[in-house]
Amino acid sequence: MAPSSVSDALPGLREVVARALDEDGAQDDVTTRTVVPGDAWGTGQILAREPLVVCGLPVMAEVFRQVDEAIVFEPLCEEGAACRGENQPVARLEGPLRGILAGERVALNFAQRLSGIASWTQRFVNQMTQGSAPDLQGPSAARLVDTRKTTPGLRALEKYAVRMGGGANHRFGLSDGVLIKDNHILAAGGVAEAVRRAKAGSHHLMRIEVEVESLEDALAAVAVGVDALLLDNFSVPQLREAVGVLRATKQDLVLEASGGVSLATVAQVAGTGVDLVSCGALTHQARSVDLSLELDPK
Secondary structure, eight states: OOGGGHHHHSTTHHHHHHHHHHHHTGGGOHHHHHHSOTTOEEEEEEEESSOEEOOOHHHHHHHHHHHOTTOEEEESSOTTOEEOOTTEEEEEEEEEHHHHHHHHHHHHHHHHHHHHHHHHHHHHHHHHHTTOSTTOOSSOOOEEEOOSOOOTTOHHHHHHHHHHTTOBOOOSSTTSOEEEOHHHHHHHTSHHHHHHHHHHHSOTTOOEEEEESSHHHHHHHHHTTOSEEEEETOOHHHHHHHHHHHHHHOTTOEEEEESSOOTTTHHHHHTTTOSEEEOTHHHHSOOOOOEEEEEOOO
16 A cells, blocks of 8 residues: 555554654654754664564655655565565655654654554454364454454554454444443343344434344344344354354344454454454564664765
């Protein structure tokens, strides 16, 4: 994805980058201002120190653009591409050295975090698509989706990184869809009343999903006309049983498995026949990868 398309792919990016630069004090990098001459010009490269999925090239481009529009940022690989590491260059920079150094840390922080999420997501996707579950006959048709367990203020970026890693996005926010959870049911006085209120208070195209913790609860929700079920913390045998029963009850019911999904279990969960596997670990357990900026020798 080219940096020129950043406004479409990542709405709000300019504001997020501006806040990060302000937080870092990039407008007055005292060290660089006192050590590096104002007219110094240079080149450098962003290097991948380990194998990773590259994500955040448009974000880095925006960081350096805001620091100094004279800086030229040139991606050397495609966004979402696999990188072997071993100091492989992923981008090249040329421009005023003061600007390059002032933007270095913020640019790397973004790219290391986003590449980490994309790389971690790809590992989950590979587990699902390679059919590694012992009882899985061929790749699962289930889709891997993220959750709202994201860093405050960085949700759009982190969900973008999930897509770059081959995953898909669940709700971006609370206004995107109805998902009735246990506390909603308690507050409404029961699943039937919660669903009734949700249908009365939303438009006819809005899908109603209910989180359930047992097959009994799932059948009760189906009986009052839900469109989707989030099967929370079901074991793999429980998921398999629930899918069989629920598909026979309502064929077009969307079934989502969630709760404690890990790299070790995702293939087995996907192999039960659910439509979606949601996994908060894609964002909240991903580690930042190792990228660095190295200036070219004079």
